[in-house]
Amino acid sequence: MKLSYFPGCTLKNKAKSLDIYARKSSELFGITLEEIDNWQCCGGVYSTAKNDVATKLASVRALKQAYEKGQALVTVCSACHNVIKQTNHLMKNDTAIAKKIDRYINDGSMYTGQAQVYHYLEMLRDIVGFDEIRKKVVNPLNGKKIGAYYGCLLLRPSSVMQMDNPENPTIMEELISALGGQSIIYANRNECCGGYIAMESGELARKKSNQVIENAKKAGAEMIITACPLCRYNLIKNGSDIPVVYFTELLAQALGIKGDTNE
């Protein structure tokens, strides 16, 4: 099975391990991620303003390419997924903007949100299935206590993202248990790490990240996994004394593709 894949800027640079292990692991389940040709950066954040059209072009191009190939579009980075999924939703529901964007792209066919967008986690849950993953695990995590960190981008706005219950998500917890780990539920797992504010106000980012780390640790987590390079950066930079790794690394480790992720 082949799926279109949008890696995004960070996965080609600072977050290479998020990318590499996503691709390698999916191969194990017979899924090939085909990188979109000439993809452009999604912009990192989705602009909700109705008069902000240009910032959506990169996402629409990627979506359109996937749709024309008859493939669903998969992303791993939370930010890319958020931008692309929201853009797709907009294309489907706002014809005026879809027409405007069509005039920019101007290649003969208007895109109106037909492509299916999956986050890699959704792909694991809905296409592969956690039971299938469980069967392929060779290095189970032996009950390691792992706190999934969702942040904001994967889940919200929930009416558009529709990945999971935005206040009590389970998708990463189910993955952890499929890999033989013990998932730790903590309330701040869907709160913001501070995101791009790290550039502007390191203090606020520190405060937010610390709240997440503290809450996870008090709940008993020995490790945090995330799908977002910026979340990982903020948590590590602000002094997490437990490892913060990408969920794809953990996946690859359990599947025997990668060595121990405990640094």
Add this chain to the structure above:
Amino acid sequence: MNKAYPTEELLRISGVNPNKCMKCGKCSATCPAYDEMEYHPHQFVSMVNSGDIEPLMNSESIFKCLSCFACVDRCPRGVEPAKLIEAVRIAVVRKQGNNHLLADDVPNMLDDEIPQQAIVSAFRKYSK
């Protein structure tokens, strides 16, 4: 000073109907950047509605919003305050010479580990 934008324009850009607000304050209760803001999410809703927009445009608050959508998701009335904050912010940075983040400033903000994503996001949020 930023001259005030008309309320209607902000409502159009954001798609927000502030009349739906029942003034419960849950947006501000849930906001992770609350302490950094001079004007809080619920104030954006009521001030835009009453046309009191200039103070919002001149406030740093518009750059403190993390776009985490907690207020949008948890609002019991479906008001979507974050979209209104975004509309005010866009109204400000689109004006000539109003870029909040300049390319020249960026190198000083970087360290070895910062992901590209942070830089592009910040640019998109803070600059034209």
Add this chain to the structure above:
Amino acid sequence: MQVNEFKPLIVAFCCNWCSYAGADLAGNNRLSYPADVKIIRVPCSCRVNPMFVLRAFQRGADGVIICGCHPGDCHYTSGNYYTRRRMTLLFSMLDYLGIEKERTRVEWVSAAEGAKFASTMNDFVSKITQLGKNKRLEDLRCKK
């Protein structure tokens, strides 16, 4: 027939529970509307057979309006939903036959909406007056 000024002939079907009472309320409050409107009382707007509408046009009506309870408020729980569906079909067929869509209308008027009844009728009559006499479907054999 001597006609100085065009006075349209309008048949209004009103359901007994909401719209007819709304029309009564318009009267109680002395809210005037043109005398061109003649009301026929039916138990429910869903009693209005498309045949009645056709008959009215055949006999020279210039406009037909059907008034019922608001959706969800039907005295018989669901009658007005039938009305809405039936009349949507009928009106588009009439449009096809050349009876303009403006000549036919379904309106929801509650027993509390005397003002709405009057304003609806004023509006409807003025629209029909602009359109002028309806010639389509009129069966001249019916004229004495």
Add this chain to the structure above:
Amino acid sequence: MQRIGVFVCWCGSNIASTVDVERVSEALKNEQGVVFSTNYQYMCSQAGQDLIKSAVKEHRLTGIVVCSCSPRMHEATFRKAARSAGINPYMVEIANIREQCSWVHKDIITGTEKAIILGKAAIAKVNLNAPLIPGESPVTKRALVIGGGIAGIQTALDIAEAGFLVDIVEKKPTIGGKMAQLDKTFPTLDCSACILTPKMVDVAQHEKIRIFSYSEVSSVKGFVGNFDVTIKKKARFVNENICTGCGACVEKCPQKKIPNEFNLGMDNRSAIYIPFAQAVPKVATIDPNACNMLKNGKCGLCARVCTAGAIDYTQKDEYIEEKYGAIVVATGFNPISMEKFDEYAYSQSRDVITSLEFERLTNAAGPTGGKLLRPSDNKHPHTIVFVQCVGSRCSVDSEKGKEYCSKICCMYTAKHAMLVRDKYPDTEVYVFYIDVRTPGKAFDEFYRRAVEEYGVHYIKGMVGKVVPEGEKLKVQASDLIENKQLHIDADLVVLAAAIEPDKSARGLATMLTASMDTNDFFTEAHPKLRPVESPTAGVFLSGTCQGPKDIPETVSQAGAAASKVIALLNKDKLLGNPCVAHSNEEICNGCSQCERVCPYGAISYINKEFKMPDRSIKTRRIAVVNPAICQGCGACTVTCPSGAMDLKGFTSKQIMAEVDAICR
């Protein structure tokens, strides 16, 4: 051929000032069938009515047209006059020349012209009128009350006190409903059980009342005065008539780890259980999903300890059929699921509870024996945060909770806060509110007492997030008055969850053909004037199934519903509305279209034998309308493809004649 008399009313000057009544009566004289036409100052007066009566005699009238005020005003008056003059009351038609003519038109010429046309239309209709006789149906003198909470209990008691038989159907093993779970009641703070349980005993002992507990209504047929109801009595595996409620079985049952519904899962019960000490009926019930004996045949302890021999593992569901004259719906409410509000960590922390759970926590018969202890560690909480409006007042597009205000939360939260401060003065209590809504006798005073005398901290604002961390619940909230974000380390968080109608109500409404609103509350026949009646004749509403309400309101509505039932059951016969649908069996082809649109289920089909021209007999399926059920909306008449269905009093021919008269 009719002989019609026309009577034009002046209504003093109400009509006469804008309608030339003389000209109207003159103009209508020559209409088809008219043999007499006159006008009079006040037709509705005794003299006016006498005028009608003498004209009927003198001119041998068969039909009457009164040009007067709205039929909604005096149709009944003139029909009565007609009857006393010896003609069928349904031979009267009214031309509304006041509300719909003289009062809305200023000009006497147009007014008169229109009045004449309206008169002609009425005459055209009367020409085609036929005498109608309302059908009669007997009334079964027994009422069914569905739901055994305080609403159902009160309704049943009131009906029974009037001397009628009442059956209560309650799906739980005991009656009592939500009120049995409450601790104290606002605003008087009297103990809920102390005022409820005597009523439960009254019900149990009343010779006119039967209780079907652990039972559900499984089908309803028939119509007002004549409902045929099937009640499913679920197998409780205990013979109700023998069980003494001694509790020996409960004690001995080895399976003790079943979440106790009565305490909202905050403690456990055994597989065989009696919900609470004052349960009515006080008999045991076996939970088939938990009982080892029923699951795999291994146990049987309860049967061995039962000295009465009441345990019966072979018991089956039983279906009881009964006839009723009236049905009262009293299905009550439940708090909504907190699933969509997990920012408050309800599913993550046992110390985040709903208000109903809080009731059980403070109830002396509850899981903690009335001591306020945190569910997680049984420690005394020192800081309690109450959150109001959780799931109430949500807009539709937020897709979270209910649009309406749940009405009772402000008061019970004030009660909870006050009781905590009263019993445990060392506890800090915060109430986060959007508005405090206290309309009701002594309600606002009650809330003010909570603030002023008991020192409850009322904060205008909402809680945004609850984060369990260690032993604490970190509450992040806004204080809108101080324009601050607050962070409170709480020990217990109580959510005032919105209430919604019981889930069983939807299916029941379908069975009863009773209408519901978009929130699944039953709708009333008239929101102001008939608040306890469903639009479906013979179905009455009691309590929160109709909308959120507190106990006093529920009890008053329950009594009101009972009085409506009593008035109905008091009648020996019911007169129907004769303006009902009727199918012409010669034309009907039995296509079933009419049955599908009928909102009342008034249409059924029979196979009838018809003699064919060649003298052979052919059986055809034809529609038959039950005139006692038909409400006369006419939906079927339009849907009928063959034109067999018509509505008496509003026949197609009559309405077309009116159209013709207007368009002439």
